[in-house]
Amino acid sequence: MALIERFQKTTDIGYWEGQIPMNYIYTVGRAGEKFFREIMNGKIFGAKCDVCNIIYVPPRTYCEKCFARLEDSYVEVGTKGTVHTFTQCYETFDGMKKEAPSLVAVIRIDGTDGGLVHWLGEVDFKKVYIGMPVEAVFKAKKDREGSILDIKYFKPTK
């Protein structure tokens, strides 16, 4: 096998440092506009497809199954849900060790088919279980800026 491992020092052999210099401004989209404006009000919205009997959370402008248009079918879905599955993560998104692990879950919002991935708070990792009832905890109203981070985390429902 002719292949050899890469040299790791510039003095051993030449390599070139580079980057793909590009930044992005993503639009939230038409359904996202509804979702995030309502998040600022402390509400979570979904979109209902009456044909397929599905409630998508976050809302979408169309049903991916039957292709119906859903822009007139946004519905408020409450702020409570259940832990569908969860993990405690020790690595940052770019593969470094985290200072403190983060507790992450997929939350199935009650009465819907949709889920949000978010942090869990006010609970110890060892106490979390699949099926645990939780609710969204929002930032103070003045601090909200139309972001998924306007929800601070989900906490166990008392």
Added chain:
Amino acid sequence: MRRVAIVGAGMTKFYRNAQETSKELAYEATKMALDSCEMKLSDIDCVTIGSAPDAFDGVHMKGEYLSDGSGAFRKPVMRHFVGGGTGVLSPAHGWFMVASGMFDTCLVVAEEKMSCAYPHPAGAFITIFDHTTEQALYPTLIYIFAIEMNRFMTTHGYRKEDIALVAVKNKKNALDHPCAQLPGEVTVEDVLNSEIMAYPVNRLDISPTSDGAACMILAAEHVARRVTEKPIWLDGVGWCLDTAYWCTRDLYYPDYLEVAARQAYKMAGIKEPSKEIHIAEPYDPFTYKELHHIEGLLLAPRGKSVQMLVDGHFNRDGNLPCSPSGGLLGVGNPIAAAGLMKVIELYLQLKGTAGKRQVPGNPTCGVANAWGDLMQVGTVVVLRS
């Protein structure tokens, strides 16, 4: 449609940091594949290239960049990309070219060089998540797979120490693979005691990041009969994408794979996969994924794969050898190249030329799959001797 054969294959060693550039890696694998069946570049009608995100190699429009190293100079060339599922879509893409009657021969090249991206190629994945509802939470691939593993384990009552046997088996199998990056004798305790990455995933539950390339040569029947005494037939291809809204899926079962597998089985005329398939290369970037995929490929009933693993069913000398190559856990995981490596393993096994890795019993039918994107793409191929 015409029957399509595999007549040659080649691959590079898989490395953490290969010195070769991406196109040099592609060249090494392609050259080896051509030499394996004594074909020349002038015998090749077209080329398909599989490679996962441009962000790994850091070269935008990587297909064009790789084309000369892939033998595509002034030839019809097309790149395909479905994330981690790419490497098993590669032979399917080549199959279209030859089965359609448009071309008699096709080079199928898969390459990945993950070491260019730093501090870690995992960072490239942040932009596959929804930019407004997920990226702000800095999701990582490891944590979404940990989330899936937790759901899979909890639903079936699987124990972590049993799932760890996949790493033990595959890393051991890889000891016999000349291209392997992380072969070894490890124990269940080694897996359980390795560094925790994201509960329930430990370091040894995960395949490494790698650099490498693989290549396979496809030919129409009349060419294949001329080139080799024992063509291996690409008899079934299937692929499927589940919803990109991964949080809406149950995650305990890979529906994306069952749909793709049924498509491939139907095409290959397979009615009872668990009886008709002799050897499998289920996609194993994580330990649990091999079992998840064995169930999705309909090779084990839902909830029963772990017991079969514990009973030795999936060992190289078991009833259904799984990942006899050593898999991604043992051989390494240069994404697209790793998927094609698994198909190449089936090719070598069915041809009876897998050397020390050869499974007993003269297998005549094998299946491989890969998986990727936001955990929702399934790609499947069925090979026969």
